[in-house]
Amino acid sequence: MKITRVYAAVLALTSLLFINCSKGDDDNGGNPPVQETPTIEGTWKVVTNNYFEDSKYFVINEDNTLHIFYEDNLGFKDTQNANYTNNEEELQLTINFGYGSLLANYTVSSDDLVLNFPDGSISLTKETTALAPDNWIKTLKIINEGNAPWTERIDIAWNGSQLVIGNGYEAEAIGLVNPETFALEGTITTSRHAFAVEIENYDDEEKYIFQSDNGSNKFHMYDLADNTHEDESLPLGSWIYGLASIDYQTIWASSNNEDSIYLYDYDSKTIVQTIDLGERSPNGLDYQAGYLYICANGQLYKCDVSDGLEVIESYTLPDYSITGVAYDGSYFWVYAEKNNEGKLVQLDLSI
Numbered sequence: 001m002k003i004t005r006v007y008a009a010v011l012a013l014t015s016l017l018f019i020n021c022s023k024g025d026d027d028n029g030g031n032p033p034v035q036e037t038p039t040i041e042g043t044w045k046v047v048t049n050n051y052f053e054d055s056k057y058f059v060i061n062e063d064n065t066l067h068i069f070y071e072d073n074l075g076f077k078d079t080q081n082a083n084y085t086n087n088e089e090e091l092q093l094t095i096n097f098g099y100g101s102l103l104a105n106y107t108v109s110s111d112d113l114v115l116n117f118p119d120g121s122i123s124l125t126k127e128t129t130a131l132a133p134d135n136w137i138k139t140l141k142i143i144n145e146g147n148a149p150w151t152e153r154i155d156i157a158w159n160g161s162q163l164v165i166g167n168g169y170e171a172e173a174i175g176l177v178n179p180e181t182f183a184l185e186g187t188i189t190t191s192r193h194a195f196a197v198e199i200e201n202y203d204d205e206e207k208y209i210f211q212s213d214n215g216s217n218k219f220h221m222y223d224l225a226d227n228t229h230e231d232e233s234l235p236l237g238s239w240i241y242g243l244a245s246i247d248y249q250t251i252w253a254s255s256n257n258e259d260s261i262y263l264y265d266y267d268s269k270t271i272v273q274t275i276d277l278g279e280r281s282p283n284g285l286d287y288q289a290g291y292l293y294i295c296a297n298g299q300l301y302k303c304d305v306s307d308g309l310e311v312i313e314s315y316t317l318p319d320y321s322i323t324g325v326a327y328d329g330s331y332f333w334v335y336a337e338k339n340n341e342g343k344l345v346q347l348d349l350s351i
Contacts, residue, residue, distance in 0.1 A: 038110045040086060040093065043131045044124035051120030057131055058113075058124060060084070066095060069136045075311030076280055076301060077137050137299070137314045141348040146182030148335060148342030149175050155196040155242045155284030155295075155324040156335045156344070159224075163326065163333060163344060164188075164209075166197045174211070179328065182344060189227060192220060196284065198243035198251070199224065210251065212240035219243060219253055221266065234269055236262045241323070242285035244292060252292055252305075254282035261285070261294070263305075275309050284324035284335065289351040293332070295322045300334065317345065327351065 044058045057069040064085065070078040085094045093115065095102045104115040113124045152168035162185060165175035173187035174197055194211040196219070202208075208221045208230065217238040221231045237255020244252040249267035254260075259281050263273040283295040291312065292303045298321035302313040317336060320343065324335030332349045335342065 036110075038108045040106065040108050040113060043127040043129065044113050045127050046122060047125050048121075048123040051115075051117050051122050054078075055122070057127075057136075058122075059131055059133075067133055069131070069133075072278060072280070074277065074309055075314075076277075076296070077311070077314035078297060078299070079133050079137055079316070081133075137316045140300070140315050140317045142317075142345055143331060143348050144179075144346040146344050148182075148344050149177060149184045151337065151340065151342035153195065153241065153283065153323045153337075154335055155198070156326045156333060157198045157243075158326045158328050158333070159199050162186075164197050164199060165335070165344075166194045166212075166324070167192075168195045169193055174209075177344065179333070179344075179346070190222075195239075195241050196243045196254075198245050198285075200248065201245040201287070202248040204248075207248075210243045210245065212243065212253075215239045215257070217255070231266065233264055233266060234271060236264065236271070241283040242295065244285035244287040246287050252285050252287060254285050254294070256281045256283060261292075261309075275305075277309075284322075286325045286327055286332070288327050291351070293325050295325055295334070298322055298336075300325060300332075315349070317347075320345070 041060050041062050046055050046057065049055060052068060054070045054072045055068050056071050059067040064083055066082045066084045068080040083096045091106055093104045093106050102117060104117050107114045111126050115122045149165060150170035152170045154166035154168050157164040163177040163179055165177055167174050167190065173189050174194055175184055176186040178185050190211060192211045192213040194213065196212040198210040200207040207224050209224045210219055210221055212219045215238050217235045218233045219240050220229060222229055236253055237258030237260050239255060239257040240253050241256045242254035250263060250265050253262045253264055259277045259279060261275050261282055262271055265272050280296045286293045292305045294301045294303055300315040300322050301311050304310045304312055320336035320338045322334045322336045326333045330350060332347045334345050334347060336345055
């Protein structure tokens with residue numbers, strides 16, 4: 001019958017269309033599937049490396065910025081930022097750090113990237129999760145900020161109501177600064193170039209103020225009440241830029257020259273411990289709640305020193321170079337330089 005023939009024709013046409021559509025879905029209409037060209041953008045983890053020492057990750061962004069994340073064997077973290085240009089035809093990457101540039105030939109696949117420099121190479125593997133600079137080193141937030149009375153690479157301390165400012169070469173006396181107005185309210189007479197100052201962590205009226213002296217490998221102890229010189233330490237490393245009192249007999253000292261920190265018992269006159277920081281030159285120190293805070297490379301590090309040294313957290317203050325640190329009982333303060341000017345900065349950071 002006519003209706004049966006029409007139905008058969010429709011059924012045959014439908015079957016033919018289904019077969020053709022299925023073929024198109026399976027093999028892209030008979031053409032091979034399109035392969036995406038691998039790109040260098042993304043987060044890459046270092047697998048083998050004989051060029052950028054201690055580098056752990058490369059983050060290559062689509063806006064032609066690049067971040068290199070570092071971590072040494074003690075846990076100290078750093079970030080290096082750069083711009084780059086990518087010659088995709090020649091497979092060449094030019095990294096510009098501002099002070100100079102590097103050229104690398106590269107090979108890239110969906111999972112691997114190899115950078116070949118003239119005198120070294122780095123092999124990396126693609127990470128599925130993006131890594132941002134703020135997730136590598138924590139960015140500090142500012143509560144309050146004012147001008148320091150002078151600009152010098154100094155450590156600072158807290159005397160219970162004022163910031164105590166090392167004098168270095170820029171002043172004849174140690175400064176006492178109001179933390180609200182940043183006015184220089186007083187001074188402590190000294191014959192030292194005290195790049196590092198510290199108040200003894202001892203709940204007693206008779207306590208010490210500790211002072212370093214120029215490039216000397218010793219620090220000195222003065223009675224805080226009458227400024228009488230009481231004693232000096234054994235020789236440690238020269239250029240002591242940081243002092244951090246633990247209690248009434250022990251103190252940490254940092255040697256910028258020797259890249260080391262020292263735990264010193266001034267009651268028994270004994271060097272209890274020496275920790276080599278590798279090629280990291282330490283500046284100011286502070287000891288709070290069982291942790292040692294170290295200023296180094298313009299950044300701040302919270303360290304566990306209960307058994308050797310392990311960095312617990314790394315902090316940065318963008319556009320500032322931190323050299324001194326103190327705690328006022330609620331928040332940390334740092335001495336830092338910005339545009340070659342000394343700043344006293346109260347941080348949104350507590351113990």
